[in-house]
Amino acid sequence: MDHQEMDHQEIGIKRVTTEDYERVMAILPPDEIYHGGDYLPDYFHMLLEMPNIEMYAAVAGDKFVGFSFMSIVDDGKTVVPRGGRVSKEYSGKGLVGLMSKWLDEGGPLYRQGFLYRAAIGNKENAPLLQHARKGLCKEILQQDFRFYDIWKFNLEDEFKKQRESNQFVNARFIEKDEFGQILESRDLSRYFFPEGRAVVDDVPYKTMRSNAPLIFTERTKVVVTDTNNPHEAILSISNFFKAPVGMIVNLNIYGCLSEKIKSHLILHVEKLLPCLRSDFILFRCISKPDTNWANLDNVMTELGFKTTHFYGTGLVCVEWNLKSKL
Missing domain, CATH: 3.40.630.30 (Gcn5-related N-acetyltransferase (GNAT))
Structure with missing residues (x-):
């Protein structure tokens, strides 16, 4: 050999x-x-x-x-x-x-x-972008992300204070049926997912109602605000796992990243706290390119998080048409 x-x-x-x-x-x-x-x-x-x-x-x-x-x-x-x-x-x-x-x-x-093969990688993953630039595949979208970290005991303390004082401005959890309706809704789907893809936990899904049950694992929580106003609405999706470095939370944020994201964070953390199995927690918050992170930075600071660096600055998603080779 x-x-x-x-x-x-x-x-x-x-x-x-x-x-x-x-x-x-x-x-x-x-x-x-x-x-x-x-x-x-x-x-x-x-x-x-x-x-x-x-x-x-x-x-x-x-x-x-x-x-x-x-x-x-x-x-x-x-x-x-x-x-x-x-x-x-x-x-x-x-x-x-x-x-x-x-x-x-x-x-x-x-x-x-x-019919298609889709792949997501960090923007630092040069081969994916090179394939797209050579026309071997099509670039579907890019997203930016940034990291925040905190120690478990600090999060528990800050969360308790914020939970008692925060007004929830209509933020609420939704389940897979309502999420499927959003994917199917002409106005909301175009607003949240203008490229026609919802990326959740690093998997791209077309905005089809049938994808909703696949997006929800036992770890997935979805929070929405102002869905009756497509120009101010926020949709956030959290998933978490225990890794060698600690607990990692992926938080995908779609829509208007206003100060109302605070209520989203508090609701996600409320569900997360009972599941923590590590003293160190790392949030990866993901949104559209050129996001103004100021509102999220302020909220994370209030909750005791620090901005940090881990691996990468954003995602790129590409797609191959498998049948075009035939």
Whole structure:
């Protein structure tokens, strides 16, 4: 076998089940992934229970040497590859390309019929942008994000003070049925998601009502304000996981990032506090490009958060038309 290329015949593909947890985690230590922000150890079992998630491993002998999983969205027409990893032993030997090609062409375990493949990465992920600039795929959208951190005991103290004094200005939780109505609503959908995509937990969903149940995991909370006024409305979506670095919260913010975001933060934190399993908490707040973060900065300061840096400054989403190759 060439040292730079592997014999593809020696690699098998296996559908991953819940019993494979330890074998998947052994491929690459989680604390070496995403700068300690790896979500897979905490998300693994929850994701496997979702109806639109499929996980696969590349197997050499009886050892897992690669892993990838995907979300199938948009009425089964779009596949979104997500948390892949390759063992150090097989790094740089073409395994990622093999699994990607196998996905596009339809391997023996994959369903046929995908029309699109969409991918999200940090803006610092140059290959995605290069592919788009070369016309190999289409750039769908970009988003900016920034990080805030806090220690658990500080958050508990500040939250208690704010919860007692804050007026909630019509902020409220919604469930998947109402979220589906928003996705379907001509005015609200165009306002919140002008590119025709709702990005939640780093997965792009077309604004189709059928995607709403797929967006909601057991961790997902959605808060809205002023949905009767599409020019002042806010929609925020939180998801959280325990990573090697601590608890990480992804907060996607759509609409008008006004001072009313404070009520959203307090409602999200209220649901988050009972679930905290780490003393350190890192919020990644995500919004449209060129967002004026002043209102959010002020709210986070009031709640005791500090602005910090972790990994990246924003997201880029691209899409391939799989059928255009045929």
